[in-house]
Amino acid sequence: MPGVAPAAKQMGAHAARVIRDRIAGRNPPPFRYRDYGNLATIGRMAAVVDLRGLHFSGALAWWFWLVAHVFFLIGFRNRLVVLIDWAWSYTTYKRHARIIFGRKRQT
Secondary structure, three states, rough: OOOOOHHHHHHHHHHHHHHHHOOOOOOOOOEEEEOOOEEEEEEEEEEEEEEEOEEEEEEHHHHHHHHHHHHHHOOHHHHHHHHHHHHHHHHHOOOOOOOOOOOOOOO
């Protein structure tokens, strides 16, 4: 399977069905990956979209990428916070990277 989030989500859902089916004494169906396409952001107002034969890029693809990612977030508050955070990062050119390295010094 490709190492992408949609494949992981499908495998997780399948694992849950397998557990449910085995508890109920049923034989679970085999896993089948379904490729719904790919989205990738490649810069400011630039992205690429490949959805089952539909290909486009540029600003329209970037907006499509943004809407798709916000759509799959759970809850209104999460969506709002992510949109505000992305808008702030976009307008200020500041990224919020959280990098941890080394050991914490004891005082």
